[in-house]
Every structure is written in C-alpha cells, then in structure tokens.
Amino acid sequence: MSSLQQNGSVKKEKRRPFIESFEKIPLLTAATTFIGFHLILLMGYITSIIFTPKVAREKNRKGYVPLYDRFESFYSRYVYRRLRDCWNIPICSCPGSEVTLKDRVTHDCGWTFEYTGTRSTALNLGSYNYLGFAQAEGSCSEDSAVKIKELGCATASPRIEFGTQKIHQELEALTAKFVGMEDAITFGMGFATNALNLPSIVSKGCLVVSDEKNHASLILGLRLSGATIDVFKHNNMESLRQVLHSAVIKGQPRSHRPWKKILIVVEGVYSMEGSIVRLPEILELKRQYKAYLYVDEAHSIGAIGRNGRGVVDYFGVDPKEVDILMGTYTKSFGSAGGYIAGSKAFIDHMRVNSHANCYATSMSSSCAQQIISSMKIIMGMDGTNEGKKRINQLARNSRYFRRRLNQMGIITIGNNDSPVVPMMVYMHSKIASVVRRLKTNNIAVVGVGFPATPLMEGRIRFCLSAAHTKEQLDNALVHVEEAADFLGLRYSRKRRSKEPVHYSDSESEVE
Amino acid sequence: MVSMDMFHELFESLNALQNAPTYHLLFEAGLIAWLMWLLFRPSYNPHDRERLTRREEQELIDEWTPEPLVPATPQDSRALHPRIVSGKVGKYIQIGERNCLNLGTNNYLGMIENPEIEKSALECLSHYGVGSCGPRGFYGTTEVHLDLEDKLAEYMKCEEAVVYSYGFSTIASAIPAYAKRSDVIFVDEMVNFAIQKGLDASRSQINYFKHNDMEDLERLLMEQADLDRKNPKKAKRTRRFLVAEGIYMNTGLMAPLPKLLELREKYKLRFFLDEAISFGTIGKTGHGLTEHFNIDPSEIDMISGSLENSIGSIGGFCVGSHFIIEHQRLSGLGYCFSASAPPLLMAAAITALDIMQRDPSIFQTLRDNSTFIHSQLSSQLPSDLRVHGHPESVIKHIRLANPSGDKVADEQLLNEIVDKCEEAGLALTTAAYLSDREVNLPEPSIRVTVNALLSKNEIEFAVKTLKNCAESVFKIQL
Numbered sequence: 001m002s003s004l005q006q007n008g009s010v011k012k013e014k015r016r017p018f019i020e021s022f023e024k025i026p027l028l029t030a031a032t033t034f035i036g037f038h039l040i041l042l043m044g045y046i047t048s049i050i051f052t053p054k055v056a057r058e059k060n061r062k063g064y065v066p067l068y069d070r071f072e073s074f075y076s077r078y079v080y081r082r083l084r085d086c087w088n089i090p091i092c093s094c095p096g097s098e099v100t101l102k103d104r105v106t107h108d109c110g111w112t113f114e115y116t117g118t119r120s121t122a123l124n125l126g127s128y129n130y131l132g133f134a135q136a137e138g139s140c141s142e143d144s145a146v147k148i149k150e151l152g153c154a155t156a157s158p159r160i161e162f163g164t165q166k167i168h169q170e171l172e173a174l175t176a177k178f179v180g181m182e183d184a185i186t187f188g189m190g191f192a193t194n195a196l197n198l199p200s201i202v203s204k205g206c207l208v209v210s211d212e213k214n215h216a217s218l219i220l221g222l223r224l225s226g227a228t229i230d231v232f233k234h235n236n237m238e239s240l241r242q243v244l245h246s247a248v249i250k251g252q253p254r255s256h257r258p259w260k261k262i263l264i265v266v267e268g269v270y271s272m273e274g275s276i277v278r279l280p281e282i283l284e285l286k287r288q289y290k291a292y293l294y295v296d297e298a299h300s301i302g303a304i305g306r307n308g309r310g311v312v313d314y315f316g317v318d319p320k321e322v323d324i325l326m327g328t329y330t331k332s333f334g335s336a337g338g339y340i341a342g343s344k345a346f347i348d349h350m351r352v353n354s355h356a357n358c359y360a361t362s363m364s365s366s367c368a369q370q371i372i373s374s375m376k377i378i379m380g381m382d383g384t385n386e387g388k389k390r391i392n393q394l395a396r397n398s399r400y401f402r403r404r405l406n407q408m409g410i411i412t413i414g415n416n417d418s419p420v421v422p423m424m425v426y427m428h429s430k431i432a433s434v435v436r437r438l439k440t441n442n443i444a445v446v447g448v449g450f451p452a453t454p455l456m457e458g459r460i461r462f463c464l465s466a467a468h469t470k471e472q473l474d475n476a477l478v479h480v481e482e483a484a485d486f487l488g489l490r491y492s493r494k495r496r497s498k499e500p501v502h503y504s505d506s507e508s509e510v511e
Numbered sequence: 512m513v514s515m516d517m518f519h520e521l522f523e524s525l526n527a528l529q530n531a532p533t534y535h536l537l538f539e540a541g542l543i544a545w546l547m548w549l550l551f552r553p554s555y556n557p558h559d560r561e562r563l564t565r566r567e568e569q570e571l572i573d574e575w576t577p578e579p580l581v582p583a584t585p586q587d588s589r590a591l592h593p594r595i596v597s598g599k600v601g602k603y604i605q606i607g608e609r610n611c612l613n614l615g616t617n618n619y620l621g622m623i624e625n626p627e628i629e630k631s632a633l634e635c636l637s638h639y640g641v642g643s644c645g646p647r648g649f650y651g652t653t654e655v656h657l658d659l660e661d662k663l664a665e666y667m668k669c670e671e672a673v674v675y676s677y678g679f680s681t682i683a684s685a686i687p688a689y690a691k692r693s694d695v696i697f698v699d700e701m702v703n704f705a706i707q708k709g710l711d712a713s714r715s716q717i718n719y720f721k722h723n724d725m726e727d728l729e730r731l732l733m734e735q736a737d738l739d740r741k742n743p744k745k746a747k748r749t750r751r752f753l754v755a756e757g758i759y760m761n762t763g764l765m766a767p768l769p770k771l772l773e774l775r776e777k778y779k780l781r782f783f784l785d786e787a788i789s790f791g792t793i794g795k796t797g798h799g800l801t802e803h804f805n806i807d808p809s810e811i812d813m814i815s816g817s818l819e820n821s822i823g824s825i826g827g828f829c830v831g832s833h834f835i836i837e838h839q840r841l842s843g844l845g846y847c848f849s850a851s852a853p854p855l856l857m858a859a860a861i862t863a864l865d866i867m868q869r870d871p872s873i874f875q876t877l878r879d880n881s882t883f884i885h886s887q888l889s890s891q892l893p894s895d896l897r898v899h900g901h902p903e904s905v906i907k908h909i910r911l912a913n914p915s916g917d918k919v920a921d922e923q924l925l926n927e928i929v930d931k932c933e934e935a936g937l938a939l940t941t942a943a944y945l946s947d948r949e950v951n952l953p954e955p956s957i958r959v960t961v962n963a964l965l966s967k968n969e970i971e972f973a974v975k976t977l978k979n980c981a982e983s984v985f986k987i988q989l
Contacts, residue, residue: 059809088648090652090654091652093639094638095640095643095644096640102654128850129644134642140641141636145636152599153632153855154623154859155596156616156618156819156820160593161594161940162596162604162938163616164596165600166595169595189679189849190850191677192680192849195680220712224708261578324580335853336850336853345584348586355704358590358945359945360678360679360705361678364853367642367853
C-alpha cells in the first residue's frame with residue numbers, strides 16, 4: 001500500500017489500528033488464586049516443621065550472621081522448589097523452531113534432579129528467536145566461522161585499549177543505518193548495555209520517568225545513576241502526563257529547583273505483558289514538556305514494523321524524534337550483545353563516558369559477524385527477499401496464534417501485533433501443570449509467576465518465531481486447547497467469534 | 512395522656528417566646544443565622560490558595576529549559592580515536608601498517624591464537640549456532656554451559672560454579688546478591704571498577720581500607736566491633752563482608768591472603784575474592800591465589816573469576832559451596848535477567864581449561880617471564896620511571912617516579928612514550944580510567960602485561976624499546 005500523491009502533497013497513510021486488551025481477572029479466579037497461594041505457603045510451613053530440608057548447610061561458619069533472609073529461603077525452598085522442574089531445562093541443540101531437551105526426573109519433589117539419559121525433541125515456543133536466525137547452518141553461521149578463523153574468539157582487551165577491530169566499526173555503522181540514526185555504539189552484553197550506560201546519561205538532579213513494568217536492567221541502571229525515579233502506570237498516557245506536568249511545575253522535591261533534565265524510559269515491546277508502547281502519544285508529551293526519550297527495543301527490534309526496524313518503523317515516525325534508541329542483538333539476530341543509537345554528539349559522549357567502553361572486554365567477532373549477516377538479510381542487502389519473508393511470516397504467526405487462542409476463550413493480554421503472546425493462567429499450580437502437560441506433548445513453553453509478575457497473575461508466555469510453520473502452530477494449539485479443557489483455562493468472558501481464523505488473513509494489515 | 516403533655520409544653524414555650532423582649536429575640540435570631548452561615552458556607556482547601564492558574568502553569572512549562580541531553584565532548588578524547596587492530600589480538604598485533612609485539616592485552620596464557628580452542632569453538636558453532644536466544648531459566652541452558660560449570664568447580668576444588676555471560680557483570684551482580692542495604696562491606700580502596708559498581712548496587716555501608724594495609728583494616732574492624740557492642744541487637748542482623756582482589760588490576764600487587772583470612776576468622780566476615788587476573792596465572796598449576804599461599808579454597812566464601820583473561824573467551828564465573836552459589840541462580844541479576852553466553856564461547860573456555868590441566872608447565876613459563884621482565888624493567892628503565900607490582904604478577908604498572916601532581920599532564924607524557932613505542936614495534940597502553948567515576952583514581956601509568964608466549968629475546972627487545980622511547984621523550988621534555 002504506497003502513499004498517494006496529490007498535487008505534490010503526500011497523503012498520510014491510514015494509521016494502523018492499535019488494538020490491545022488487558023481483560024480483568026474474573027473475581028472467582030482471583031479469590032481461588034489468592035487462597036491457593038496461601039495454601040501453598042501453609043503447606044510449605046507445615047513441611048518445614050516436620051521434615052528437614054535437603055539443602056546444603058553452611059560448614060565452619062558458626063557464629064556468623066545468617067547470610068539469607070528467612071522469608072527468601074522459605075519461599076525458595078517450599079514454593080519455588082515444588083515447581084522447579086519447569087525452569088532451567090537443559091537443551092542439546094540449536095534453539096530453533098524445534099529444540100532437543102535433555103530429560104531429567106526428580107524423585108524427591110524437586111530437591112535434586114537426575115538425568116535419564118534420553119533426549120526429546122519439542123516444538124520451541126519458549127526461546128527468543130523472533131526472526132528464526134538461531135540456525136546452526138546457513139550463511140550467517142558460515143560467515144561467523146570465517147571470522148573466528150580470521151579474528152579469533154575474543155580480544156581480551158576493552159574497546160578503548162586494543163579491543164577495537166574493524167568489524168566493530170562495521171557493526172556500529174550498519175546498526176546506525178538499520179535503526180535510522182546518525183551513529184551507534186555496541187557492547188558485548190545486552191543487560192550491561194542498560195546497566196552500565198544509563199549512569200552516563202542521567203545523574204543526580206535529573207528526573208527519570210519510567211514505566212512500572214520496565215526490565216530489571218533498566219531499573220538497575222537507573223538506580224546506579226543516582227537520578228530520581230518517578231513511575232507511571234503501565235502504558236497509561238494520562239498517568240505519564242500527570243507525572244510530567246507535576247515534575248515540571250513543582251521541580252525537585254523540597255528545594256523546588258527546576259530539574260536538570262527529564263528522561264522518559266520505556267520499552268518497545270514489554271515481554272511479560274506483550275504490549276507495545278504508545279509511541280506517538282509519548283512523542284507528543286515529550287515535545288510538550290521538553291523531555292528526552294529512551295526506548296529499550298530489546299524485544300521489538302527486528303520483530304515488529306513493516307521492515308523489521310522496531311517501534312519507530314511500526315508507527316511510521318521519524319527515528320530522529322526519539323533521542324536514544326537502545327536494543328539487544330540476542331532476540332531477533334540470533335547473537336549476543338546490545339547497542340545504543342542516537343545522534344553523533346550523543347554517541348561521542350557515550351564512547352568517552354561509558355563504563356563498558358572503558359573497562360569491559362569488547363564483543364566477540366563471531367557474535368559481531370552473526371549480527372552483520374542477519375542484519376543484511378533483514379535489510380535486503382543480500383539481494384534476496386529472505387528478510388521480508390521472515391518479517392511477514394512472524395507477523396502472520398503472531399496474529400494467527402493470538403486470534404486462535406482468543407477464539408478458544410483463553411485470555412491473552414497485550415497488543416495484537418506483538419510477537420510475545422502471554423496466556424493468563426493466574427494460579428501457580430496451573431503454571432506448572434500447563435508447562436508439564438505441554439512438555440509431555442512435546443511442546444516447550446515458558447511459565448512465569450511471582451516475583452517476575454504480580455502475585456495473582458501467573459502466565460504462560462508464547463514466543464512466536466518466523467521459523468514456525470502453520471502446521472506446527474496448529475499442532476500446538478490442539479494441545480493447548482486440550483490443556484485448557486483439562487485445567488479450566490477458558491476465563492474470557494468476551495464473545496467468541498465462530499468464524500474460522502484464516503492464516504493469510506493478517507497479510508492485508510502488514511502489506 | 513402523653514400527647515396532651517407534649518401539646519401543653521409546646522403551648523408554654525410558644526407563650527414564652529411571645530412574651531420575651533424584642534432585643535432578645537433579635538439576638539437569638541442573629542445567632543441562629545450566623546450558625547447557619549458557618550455551617551453551609553463554601554469550604555476551601557488551604558492548599559488551593561497556592562494552586563497555580565492554568566496560565567501560570569503554562570508559563571512555568573514555557574520558561575523551563577532543560578540541559579542538553581549530553582554536554583559537548585572534547586573531540587581529542589582517547590575513546591574517540593581508538594587503535595584499530597587488524598587480525599587476531601594475539602602475541603603480535605597489526606595496528607595500521609605496523610606489526611607490534613603485544614604487551615598490552617590480557618592474553619596471559621596466549622589462548623587467543625590457540626588452534627585447539629578455535630577448533631572446538633567452530634565445532635560448537637556448527638552444532639548450536641551463535642546465540643543461545645534466552646536466559647538460563649528459559650531454554651538458554653545448554654549442555655556446554657553445564658559442562659563448563661562442572662569443570663570450573665572441579666578445577667577450583669569447590670562444590671559449585673555459576674557462569675555469567677560477561678566478565679564485568681560477574682562480580683557486579685554477585686556482590687549485590689548477598690549484601691543489602693543494612694550490611695557492611697570492608698573493601699580495599701584500589702579495587703577495580705566492576706567491584707565498585709557491585710558495591711554501589713548493593714547499597715550497603717562501604718568502608719575502604721588503605722591498599723593492602725592490614726593494620727588499617729584491623730582498625731576499621733575494631734571500630735565496627737565497638738559499634739556492635741553498643742548495639743548488639745542491630746549487630747545480630749548486620750552481615751559483614753570483606754572484598755579483595757587476588758592481583759589488583761590497578762596496582763599489580765597481590766592481596767596478603769593469610770592475614771586476610773586471619774582477620775576474617777577473628778571478626779566473622781564473609782570473604783569474597785575476585786581472581787579476575789590471578790586465576791590461571793599464579794600458583795604452581797595456575798589455580799590462583801589460594802594455591803600460591805597453599806590455602807584450601809573452601810576457606811574463602813566465594814571466588815569470582817573471569818573467562819576473558821587467561822582463558823581467552825568471554826564471560827565470568829563464581830565458585831564456592833552449594834550454599835553460597837545456589838543463591839546466585841535466583842538473585843544474581845546478570846544471571847537471571849540476561850541471555851546466557853553463546854555456547855561457542857563456553858566450548859572455547861572448556862578447551863582452555865583442558866589445556867591448562869594437561870600442561871601445567873605453561874604456568875612456570877609465565878612465572879619466569881613475569882619475574883624476568885620485572886627485574887629487567889627495574890634495572891634498565893630511566894630513573895624517571897618506576898615499576899610497581901609484585902614480581903610474579905602478570906600486570907606491571909610503570910609510573911613516573913616524581914609525579915607532577917597534574918594527572919592529565921602526566922598521562923599525556925606517558926602517552927607520548929607509548930606512541931613512540933608503537934612506532935618502534937611495541938604495543939603498550941596507558942591504563943584507561945573514567946576519572947570522574949573512580950572512587951580512588953590511581954596515578955597514571957603504563958600497564959604492561961606479561962604472557963607465556965614471550966621469549967627472553969622478545970622481553971629484552973620490549974624493555975630496550977621502552978627504555979629508549981622513554982629516554983627520548985624525557986630528553987625532549989628537558
């Protein structure tokens with residue numbers, strides 16, 4: 001759908017509808033979840049009195065102050081331990097659309113595990129492999145292998161000393177071009193990109209307005225910076241407006257001096273909620289209140305947008321309106337590391353002041369090459385339309401999967417276009433049951449509960465990928481429907497449409 | 512009967528009202544009217560008086576000018592013009608046109624160019640691809656990660672190991688996992704930046720003791736003991752930690768481990784040792800500071816190390832008892848909330864460990880090189896320069912014997928020496944710091960690193976080159 005030209009003026013393209021849903025938990029379910037959780041705590045308490053826990057005890061440390069808080073160790077031993085087999089499952093193959101899991105059993109309710117020696121292949125709905133670049137074969141891996149032979153696995157030096165190879169500069173230039181900014185700087189770890197660079201952007205006397213569901217790395221970086229942090233309700237523009245308004249009017253607390261600067265920190269796609277940030281409204285507020293904007297595109301770069309360029313591409317705004325774009329290479333590019341992109345003046349400042357640039361080892365050349373190869377494919381610079389196909393496939397998969405789940409009456413939250421589909425199950429016991437049940441049906445999924453999410457909101461998080469085919473998704477949906485019937489997951493009270501969901505239905509919205 | 516009484520009373524009161532004097536009636540009516548007004552008048556919030564009008568608010572918003580996002584950066588800063596290395600960063604590095612002998616990177620055992628490691632990394636790549644696409648909890652744990660953890664625990668003779676995907680984040684996540692706001696940490700004042708960030712994140716009370724000065728540490732511990740005696744209830748809840756490095760990155764000295772352990776025992780501290788540099792470099796078979804001093808590693812609560820220095824891969828690890836290390840799997844931020852390390856880098860680390868175990872003579876070579884270069888530098892360098900660091904340490908700092916007091920000027924002088932050395936085919940670097948962020952900014956220095964691949968001739972060449980370049984720079988100065 002190209003923009004029409006009328007007498008030299010460009011007709012604005014029809015704004016894509018922003019459809020998100022956060023259906024509220026039914027009251028009965030909330031009550032039973034609450035009771036269920038406290039029942040688990042009670043059972044844990046009784047067990048802790050009757051049986052001695054099979055945990056390691058400290059040796060030779062008599063008279064020392066205990067290292068762990070009582071509640072922390074209680075929760076970890078008696079609540080988390082029962083469900084422990086759902087996490088940290090080892091894999092033995094590339095985490096592509098299918099993954100080989102190493103089977104293990106526990107004979108003592110989760111205290112210890114034993115490997116059975118067998119392996120099973122499962123459909124992978126848990127790894128962050130949005131564009132399907134987690135491949136052991138193909139041009140990307142071949143290019144990475146060549147680079148390892150040429151440049152070695154690592155450099156053993158920070159960027160500022162001897163760690164800068166030509167490939168780092170090439171990667172930075174390509175990243176800047178990809179996101180549409182003047183310059184970019186890259187780091188070896190995505191988490192460290194936030195935690196080590198935010199302190200160089202804001203400091204004491206600055207205000208940071210951050211979304212309540214921001215990732216732990218952002219929160220750590222902001223805490224280390226020493227700036228004052230104000231939180232606004234998740235993706236709620238009225239709450240953001242009130243916070244900004246009151247900040248500019250009132251200034252710093254007590255002294256009422258004006259703030260040095262105000263930085264709004266949001267994420268592109270929130271991986272626990274599946275929601276997409278309301279970028280145009282935030283840009284409007286940013287202009288009105290003269291704030292700066294930092295968008296963490298860890299889950300949105302490559303995964304949303306017509307050309308896979310992230311939220312900026314999805315909403316069709318000029319990337320230069322966002323001051324700082326940050327992202328990671330782990331999810332859509334099948335590699336490791338992170339980047340920050342912005343104006344040249346800003347990136348120069350980061351090069352001089354970033355903790356990682358000065359003290360941390362530079363990125364491995366194999367990771368850098370993987371990113372370069374996959375980015376070129378997405379941009380179409382390799383001469384094929386492989387990139388476009390993958391982007392479209394991902395969009396189709398996300399929409400189809402979510403629509404089919406909604407049709408079953410399952411509550412899914414977040415935006416219709418996000419590649420992350422959280423299915424609400426609410427109860428802790430159900431998180432574990434769904435994960436275990438689907439595992440026996442050879443589907444690998446991820447369950448998340450407290451403390452990563454609020455207490456009453458346990459969920460199963462499906463991560464769609466461009467590598468998934470319709471048959472694989474249909475198969476998964478059959479088993480999910482079985483589980484929904486067995487465990488009672490059809491919580492939704494919305495009207496369920498009886499029309500069949502077409503797989504190619506979504507194409508018209510992407511094109 | 513009752514209603515009759517009521518009627519009677521009513522009649523009597525009406526009568527009284529009629530008979531009362533007028534002024535009395537008027538006064539009472541006035542009082543009642545005033546009461547009504549007080550009760551029903553519109554109330555106001557005292558804060559409303561301070562509330563701004565919409566126009567005033569808009570004026571404030573218009574007037575407010577934020578600072579620019581970042582201040583102007585001086586364009587001649589070192590970080591904006593880094594040296595670009597072509598090819599591998601091994602024993603010799605190609606900077607531009609020149610092929611220089613490398614005494615500037617942390618490649619202590621020469622693993623960067625090792626063909627065995629390259630082979631195992633390539634094999635792993637062909638099986639797992641590059642990235643692991645998930646955190647350890649969500650299908651990011653591969654067999655390679657588990658293998659490496661087992662091997663590290665076995666190598667360090669500890670119960671368990673946990674592997675991180677980035678060296679910097681290892682100690683920076685490990686310290687805040689245990690130390691919280693109400694705790695106390697005793698730490699050497701010259702610790703590296705990653706530890707400083709870990710201390711910041713923990714929010715505990717930090718007590719710095721003078722570098723390697725055990726008496727100063729004891730003094731601080733005694734002060735803390737006094738405070739504890741005054742408030743025993745609080746003391747029961749306050750955890751105490753001691754953090755030191757095996758070999759200090761900023762000075763090249765070794766921590767006096769036996770004395771530290773003695774103090775640890777006496778004052779009941781939990782001891783975290785950061786062996787980023789000492790792991791794989793000191794000790795008879797490269798097991799680090801504990802082997803050097805012949806101490807059982809289980810005496811130390813947690814040893815953290817780096818896979819980026821002697822092992823030649825990327826990442827970091829912590830080893831210790833089950834009791835301590837298991838906690839990090841749920842509370843270490845850099846472990847739980849970050850994607851796991853790429854499997855090929857883990858495979859490279861496993862091969863490096865195998866090589867270290869198979870061929871311990873490499874450590875003797877490294878030790879000989881360190882002591883040789885130390886003696887050469889001490890005897891041959893011009894008197895304006897002085898060598899700092901333990902003779903067996905793989906890191907030496909060369910500082911001005913008489914610093915001028917202006918750190919920027921001193922660093923510039925040292926940079927001139929480094930540039931001249933590069934022209935002559937020797938790659939060195941001045942130690943890079945963020946001067947406004949360090950807790951205790953060290954004096955500017957040239958950081959010389961030793962590796963096991965150097966031959967005696969190469970060391971002699973390096974020392975001679977450094978001596979000549981330094982002398983010519985000082986001559987120009989005069």
